Amino acid sequence: xxxxxxxxxxxxxxxxxxxxxxxxxxxxxxxxxxxxxxxxxxxxxxxxxxxxxxxxxxxxxxxxxxxxxxxxxxxxxxxxxxxxxxxxxxxxxxxxxxxxxxxxxxxxxxxxxxxxxxxxxxxxxxxxxxxxxxxxxxxxxxxxxxxxxxxxxxxxxxxxxxxxxxxxxxxxxxxxxx
Amino acid sequence: xxxxxxxxxxxxxxxxxxxxxxxxxxxxxxxxxxxxxxxxxxxxxxxxxxxxxxxxxxxxxxxxxxxxxxxxxxxxxxxxxxxxxxxxxxxxxxxxxxxxxxxxxxxxxxxxxxxxxxxxxxxxxxxxxxxxxxxxxxxxxxxxxxxxxxxxxxxxxxxxxxxxxxxxxxxxxxxxxx
DNA sequence: CCTTTTTTTGACTAAACAGTCCATAACTAA
DNA sequence: TTAGTTATGGACTGTTTAGTCAAAAAAAGG
Numbered sequence: 001x002x003x004x005x006x007x008x009x010x011x012x013x014x015x016x017x018x019x020x021x022x023x024x025x026x027x028x029x030x031x032x033x034x035x036x037x038x039x040x041x042x043x044x045x046x047x048x049x050x051x052x053x054x055x056x057x058x059x060x061x062x063x064x065x066x067x068x069x070x071x072x073x074x075x076x077x078x079x080x081x082x083x084x085x086x087x088x089x090x091x092x093x094x095x096x097x098x099x100x101x102x103x104x105x106x107x108x109x110x111x112x113x114x115x116x117x118x119x120x121x122x123x124x125x126x127x128x129x130x131x132x133x134x135x136x137x138x139x140x141x142x143x144x145x146x147x148x149x150x151x152x153x154x155x156x157x158x159x160x161x162x163x164x165x166x167x168x169x170x171x172x173x174x175x176x177x178x
Numbered sequence: 179x180x181x182x183x184x185x186x187x188x189x190x191x192x193x194x195x196x197x198x199x200x201x202x203x204x205x206x207x208x209x210x211x212x213x214x215x216x217x218x219x220x221x222x223x224x225x226x227x228x229x230x231x232x233x234x235x236x237x238x239x240x241x242x243x244x245x246x247x248x249x250x251x252x253x254x255x256x257x258x259x260x261x262x263x264x265x266x267x268x269x270x271x272x273x274x275x276x277x278x279x280x281x282x283x284x285x286x287x288x289x290x291x292x293x294x295x296x297x298x299x300x301x302x303x304x305x306x307x308x309x310x311x312x313x314x315x316x317x318x319x320x321x322x323x324x325x326x327x328x329x330x331x332x333x334x335x336x337x338x339x340x341x342x343x344x345x346x347x348x349x350x351x352x353x354x355x356x
Numbered sequence: 357c358c359t360t361t362t363t364t365t366g367a368c369t370a371a372a373c374a375g376t377c378c379a380t381a382a383c384t385a386a
Numbered sequence: 387t388t389a390g391t392t393a394t395g396g397a398c399t400g401t402t403t404a405g406t407c408a409a410a411a412a413a414a415g416g
Contacts, residue, residue: 008273010188014404024364025405035404084276090331094272095186098262098336107335135348142341143348150328153268157285158276163320170313170321174352192374202395203375209393213374 001042005088008095009039040102046088047110055117064125065176068118068144072168075151078161086156090149115141122175132177140175147171179220183266186273187217218280224266225288233295242303243354246296246322250346253329256339264334268327293319300353310355318353325349 003012003020014035018025032038057070077083089107096103119141125131131140151164181190181198192213196203210216235248255261267285274281297319303309309318329342 006275008186008188010186011273013402015402024366026366026407027364029405030363086272086275091272093331093335094264094269095189097184097264097334104336139344139348142345143352146328146332146345146349147324148328149331150324150326153271153327153331154324156275157271158282166317167320167324170317171324171352174321174349178356191372193372202393204377204396205394207375 001045001088004039004042005046005091006085008091009036010095040106043088043092043103044106047106050087050089051110051114054114058117058121063130064121064128065130065172067121068125068175069169069172071118072144072147072151072172073165075148076155076161076164076168080161083155083161083164084158087149087152090152090156093149111145115145118144125175126177129177131175135175144171179223179266182217182220183224183269184263186269187214188273218284221266221270221281222284225284228265228267229288229292232292236295236299241308242299242306243308243350245299246303246353247347247350249296250322250325250329250350251343253326254333254339254342254346258339261333261339261342262336265327265330268330268334271327289323293323296322303353304355307355309353313353322349 003016007016014025014028017035017038018028021028028038032041053074054071057074058067060067060070062070075087089110092103093107098104115138119137122131122135122137122140122144126133126135126137147168151168154164154167181194185194190213192203192206195213195216196206199206206216210219231252232249235252236245238245238248240248253265267288270281271285276282293316297315300309300313300315300318300322304311304313304315325346329346332342332345
């Protein structure tokens, strides 16, 4: 997962994977079938791990708006070496775009689940008067997700911790009721 | 440029390039040196072309906020086949991250130039009372740039024209003075 | 204990890869 | 016309690639 995450699919050789996992070639092919299947499994594992973190932060029991802030700020890893890897899901979009149907399907599921929860949380904030009632909750949710990917790409480009977290907070505050 | 744009660096073979350009192998190596140099030139050409468009739309003589809206909405190509390619610059960030010093330098230049102009335009909007005076103009500019990359990645993921333009407008409106 | 199944090892294959070489063709300029 | 330069075509090289094969080693089961 880490090798694919940092280098992407095409630039990762099977030898890279063998070395990283410290196993023999046949073991890899027995266990995963082929390179692409292993990539899909690695991406699945990545998404499972990260999505649960996103949902947890989003639901932090402070308030709806603070949940969104925690979601966005939480994307940005503190450790430089982790932060500059960005997000493997974002990487897979960049590398494959719309060319892989299975990947698109997998992506759509994760994105929809998160989107639904963000929408809920925004409605909650609107009900509580904390988030601007004039906003369409679904549009705001899509906006939050676009901000997520924008931040993750900026992290991969080498953006600094404080700089990126400030942008995350800035975006969050744009949703606030006046 | 189009081949690298759609497939990225690693997944593009020199044969792909020869076929696309309809030239012989030696001609490519005479003209460009090697694959990486050609990629850098292609990316440069791409950035030159797109950045001038961004600046033009940003400076559209309607108003500052409408300039930002035009910038963000203008990122999203109408033609499905173009839109789903996303942005080659974003692709290069995804593929190389912080691993290529030359690429980072080139990126920083383009981003700084655009960022400066966005900041100016935001200050203009603030002076005119159209954009919220409480915002830090540089932070708002960084936010706009993160939104740009987020939109371009969403485009590469297969996002629809109207959906993405709506998000662009949503983000723009978040800067509006109350 | 022995047999059967699973896992690992390392050698192997065929194709794809980036980049080179050299002879030839096409221009340029006097 | 001709000498000199530049561009092209096509064969070639050595390496890397994803994936396979078969024999040996290890584990599991009775």
